[in-house]
Amino acid sequence: MDFFPFLLSFIFIILHLSGQRVVRGEDDIQHHHHKEPITKLFVFGDSYVDTGNLNKKGFAPSWKQPYGVTFPGKPSGRFSDGRVLTDYIAEYLNVKLPASYSKREYVAPHQLKNGMSFAFCGTGVFETLNQGPNMTTQIDFFQKEIEDKVFTASDFINSVALVSVAINDYNCYTTKNGSIEGLPSFISSVVNQTIKNVIRIKELGVKKVIISNLLPLGCLPYETTLSSFKQCNETTNNLIVTYHNTLLTEAVKKLNQQIEDHSSSLFIVLDIYDSFMWVLKHPSTYNINNELEPCCIGVSSKYFCGMLMEKVKMYKVCENPESALFWDMGHPTDAGWHAVYTRLRIMNALENIYDH
Numbered sequence: 001m002d003f004f005p006f007l008l009s010f011i012f013i014i015l016h017l018s019g020q021r022v023v024r025g026e027d028d029i030q031h032h033h034h035k036e037p038i039t040k041l042f043v044f045g046d047s048y049v050d051t052g053n054l055n056k057k058g059f060a061p062s063w064k065q066p067y068g069v070t071f072p073g074k075p076s077g078r079f080s081d082g083r084v085l086t087d088y089i090a091e092y093l094n095v096k097l098p099a100s101y102s103k104r105e106y107v108a109p110h111q112l113k114n115g116m117s118f119a120f121c122g123t124g125v126f127e128t129l130n131q132g133p134n135m136t137t138q139i140d141f142f143q144k145e146i147e148d149k150v151f152t153a154s155d156f157i158n159s160v161a162l163v164s165v166a167i168n169d170y171n172c173y174t175t176k177n178g179s180i181e182g183l184p185s186f187i188s189s190v191v192n193q194t195i196k197n198v199i200r201i202k203e204l205g206v207k208k209v210i211i212s213n214l215l216p217l218g219c220l221p222y223e224t225t226l227s228s229f230k231q232c233n234e235t236t237n238n239l240i241v242t243y244h245n246t247l248l249t250e251a252v253k254k255l256n257q258q259i260e261d262h263s264s265s266l267f268i269v270l271d272i273y274d275s276f277m278w279v280l281k282h283p284s285t286y287n288i289n290n291e292l293e294p295c296c297i298g299v300s301s302k303y304f305c306g307m308l309m310e311k312v313k314m315y316k317v318c319e320n321p322e323s324a325l326f327w328d329m330g331h332p333t334d335a336g337w338h339a340v341y342t343r344l345r346i347m348n349a350l351e352n353i354y355d356h
């Protein structure tokens, strides 16, 4: 019996009805640096953080075998054999996994109290090659939930947002033969739009916003396939990733400085680039022996992980997903994300999250 959540809501209602509120004095917070637990997580962006918004019908590899084979044991809508960045960041922050927006009508009300994920695989800040709501539309959905009073001001005390976006914008630019000369200005517009988006999330009430930077895209299997998964495409890493991450870090720093009455950490850049690079250089520390080749791959370039033809598997899966860094052509494994998360923790990547 799921009695405990019921009991908690009951106590909450009683406290609420009796008009009691527990308010911690400001002095208290400043002098004791008390770590108040984070209670809600709101998630925006792409497949690195989407935990199941994609519709099962239609083109949905993440709802097909062998996705989810490591966790939860069956396809869950995540583009991984198991967990994705959201799962690990939720664990890091000790907050429960939020409900997926597209399932909001089917989950119990208490599950909405963990926050909500609006992230949708394939999306970017602008239009991409994939379907799915861009980040602006994801925030529109969030705003509508607030207007509908699904979330009210009290829900935003100790709330955090997690954002992962831009990779699909760059895939789209490259696929559409965008010029190398045009890249700097395109990257600048992607970062500017990202900043507009996170300001909006903050203005809607979320207290802190964690923005993931780009992992080394040039090391993703779809970039390394030409070298038979032997080496990263340094051109992509230098031309796109380094510039994007530099602009993002500068813009977020500026943003934090503009908000005078706070310390430096309302917006936090999560340096997954650095952690990823570290894992790539020290794979054995994380029991990874297959760095660049994806664990699940189509039998030829026409096919991809999860694809069936007349019920015949057109893909092969490696024996030990837990020793591979990448799962499919564009996504890390559960083990890959776990390694990145372990490194992020060691680096105290989110130490500012509890600052007031």
Ligand SMILES: *[C@@H]1O[C@H](CO)[C@@H](O)[C@H](O)[C@H]1NC(C)=O
Pocket (backbone or CB within 6 Å): 125, 126, 127, 134, 135, 136, 137, 193
């Ligand atoms: C996001 O998508 C909406 C709906 O398709 C579109 O009107 C809008 O221009 C897009 N926003 C950006 C920043 O590309």
Ligand SMILES: *[C@@H]1O[C@H](CO)[C@@H](O)[C@H](O)[C@H]1NC(C)=O
Pocket (backbone or CB within 6 Å): 175, 176, 177
């Ligand atoms: C991009 O260039 C390639 C090779 O030159 C060409 O085959 C393809 O049709 C072009 N794609 C677009 C969207 O222009």
Ligand SMILES: *[C@@H]1O[C@H](CO)[C@@H](O)[C@H](O)[C@H]1NC(C)=O
Pocket (backbone or CB within 6 Å): 185, 186, 188, 189, 192
């Ligand atoms: C992005 O914003 C910066 C700072 O406001 C500005 O200098 C730059 O021109 C913008 N980039 C684009 C492509 O609009």
Ligand SMILES: *[C@@H]1O[C@H](CO)[C@@H](O)[C@H](O)[C@H]1NC(C)=O
Pocket (backbone or CB within 6 Å): 223, 226, 227, 233, 234, 235, 236, 239
């Ligand atoms: C590396 O990426 C660049 C664009 O970012 C592309 O022009 C080049 O062909 C790629 N090189 C290899 C070996 O895939």
